Amino acid sequence: MTTEQFVQLWQCFGTVVRAHQEHLDDLDRAIGDGDHGTNLTRGLGKMQDLWKDPIDTERNLADLSKKVGMTLLSTVGGASGALWGSALVKAAPVLPSASACDDETLVLWIETFVSNIEERGKAQVGDKTMVDVMRPAVNWLKASTQEGSARLPVLRELARQWSEDTKDLQARRGRASYLGARSIGHVDPGSFSSALWWACVDRVLGG
Ligand SMILES: [Mg+2]
Known part of the structure; x- marks a missing residue:
């Protein structure tokens, strides 16, 4: 991943979230x-300010992850801003202070921020949260990268399906958990936006 792709990834996420805001x-x-759509759209829109300066050699991946995280922390309301934001800040040191990283480092970065989301949200797979997409997706990416072929278009479809599968679950974390069994029958919004993020990973890094 290059710094340019990093920027494209978050620009893509901003665009698709805005398209799915309603x-x-x-x-x-x-x-x-x-x-959820309004909050994320606002935060990702604010992030466009970060890209106004031309990308120069001073921009390094570690710095970008931190800046994106700080922006999400300060602009996205609700749990999702804190989860995405703090995870990206904490995962930043995994990336090099350089303009590119290899695939293993990319996977490690994603894995680190997913672990942070799980810790901070105290959520695991099956709780009907964004973790239901993020955790299996990063595990799948890690396994396929080790095999030498990260088939991102396949992962994109899997992520969409994992989000759809949250419909059948009862929420155990977050606001939806107050609804108990009444949360069953609805897709978790955080899982849906997470699937959109993986679609952008495919779009930007899949080439
Ligand atoms: Mg909300």
């Missing part, structure tokens, strides 16, 4: 407070 709000309205 849907994300609808999903959150069903089992939460209806602001």
